[in-house]
Amino acid sequence: MDIxxxxxxxxxxxxxxxxxxxxxxxxxxxxxLLRACVDALGDNYVVxxxxxxxxxxxKEIDEAKQTASDMGVEYVLIDTNILKNGPFIKNTKxxxxxxxxxxxxxxxxxxxxxxxxxxxxxTNLDDLMDFRPGNAAAREMGIVSPLLKAKLTxxxxxxxxxxxxxxxxxxxxxxxxATRVPYGTTIDGALLNRIELSEDYIxxxxxxxxxxxxxxxxxxxxxxxxxxxxxxxxxxxxxxxxKQYGFNYVTLDLEGYRTGSMNESKAVxxx
Numbered sequence: 001m002d003i004x005x006x007x008x009x010x011x012x013x014x015x016x017x018x019x020x021x022x023x024x025x026x027x028x029x030x031x032x033l034l035r036a037c038v039d040a041l042g043d044n045y046v047v048x049x050x051x052x053x054x055x056x057x058x059k060e061i062d063e064a065k066q067t068a069s070d071m072g073v074e075y076v077l078i079d080t081n082i083l084k085n086g087p088f089i090k091n092t093k094x095x096x097x098x099x100x101x102x103x104x105x106x107x108x109x110x111x112x113x114x115x116x117x118x119x120x121x122x123t124n125l126d127d128l129m130d131f132r133p134g135n136a137a138a139r140e141m142g143i144v145s146p147l148l149k150a151k152l153t154x155x156x157x158x159x160x161x162x163x164x165x166x167x168x169x170x171x172x173x174x175x176x177x178a179t180r181v182p183y184g185t186t187i188d189g190a191l192l193n194r195i196e197l198s199e200d201y202i203x204x205x206x207x208x209x210x211x212x213x214x215x216x217x218x219x220x221x222x223x224x225x226x227x228x229x230x231x232x233x234x235x236x237x238x239x240x241x242x243k244q245y246g247f248n249y250v251t252l253d254l255e256g257y258r259t260g261s262m263n264e265s266k267a268v269x270x271x
Contacts, residue, residue, distance in 0.1 A: 003159050010150040010160075011040035017118035017144060021111040023103065024048040024075065025056075026064025029122035031168040032157050033147055037120070038071055047114055048075040049107050053082045054192045055099070055176040059200070067167060076110055089187045093133070095178060100134035104141040120144045126154045172209040173259065180213050194245045201241050205234045209257050217248040222257040 001009075014020065020037050024030045037046045048068040052061055061077070068075040080103055082088055088098045107119050121138060123145040128135075138145065147157065154173075161169035177192045191214060198212040198219060207227045213220040219242050223231050231238065231252065239250045 003156070003163055006150065006152060006156055007036070007160055007163070010036050010146055010152065013146045013149045014040040014120070017041075017120065017146075019045040019116045019118070020047075020144075021107055021114065021116040021119045022046060022048045022073075023107055023119060023121040023143070024050050024064055024068060025122070025174075026050075026060055026067055026168070027122070027174055028161055028166075028168040028171050029124055029147060029154075029157055031067055031166055032161055032164070033120060033122045034068065034071060034073060035164055035166060036146065038073060043072045043074075046073055047110075047116060048073050049110055049119075050075055050077045051080045051103050051106070052077055053080045054189045055082060055178045055187075057177065057196050057200075060174060070167075078106055078110070080106060083187070083189055091178070091181060091183055091185055091187050093183045095133075095183070095187075097133035097137050099176070099178070100137035101141070104137060104143055107143075108141065118144050120146055123148050124152050124154065124157060175259070180211060182213075182215060185214075185216075194247070197245050198242050198247070202231070202238060205238070206230055211257060212242075213253070214247075217246075219247040219250045220253050221251065222253045222255075225256040228252075228256070 014037050020041065022030065022034050022037055024034055034046070034048055050061065050064050050068070065075060065077065082099055082102055085098060085102060088095055088102070104119065111119050119141070121143050123135060123138065124147040127148070158169060177195050178187055180195045181187055181191065195212050195214055199210050202210045202212070202221065202223070207223050207230055209224050209227070211222040213222065221231065242250045
């Protein structure tokens, strides 16, 4: 199937929903979904829901608001208060489930108020390959995943984003800041802020994809292997800055960036 045909299938799936509240993060997946919803239904039948919380960097929230506005889509920005959720801050391995349940519960209230018939999210075919407890929350809440229904992969989404000239075509994948914290470590605002500041500083050196995994007072930095030379060239400045942010030790993960590295532990895999 050619890429235009895949997009037509996606729009047909969206049309079945009549009116939609889009769980919108501003990433490549949800931006394609938002555009498909507008193309299929018209902007009068689409509202973007943007969740605000310390687990989402401020820059990501600002970009999501801007992109929704550029598409002419009404958006609703709501503070999820996730750091007041006791089970979430305990950071068990079902943390993502708890967060998504909270997020979709708020979305359900908004959808009811605005008389939207469906809530849709950007889950796609490749998301089924990783440990994602949040998918169970989506199923329980009746969230529709049009990209998944259309059997679209990350590569398809990137190609479609290019075809539609979306600003997120080359945007690196981004997971919430809580994914930088090992399961069992209590999550708080100060810890999340330290991680956000550290990643922003490393990105300022010209590195687009970075994760600063926080292991107590140790920062474990993951970047794409192609960016290792940049990191090593700037290592003294990076070490100095991250120590200013509160880390005692700054390390480089030689395996490089990969999604879900915190899920590689024996605790997550049930060993």
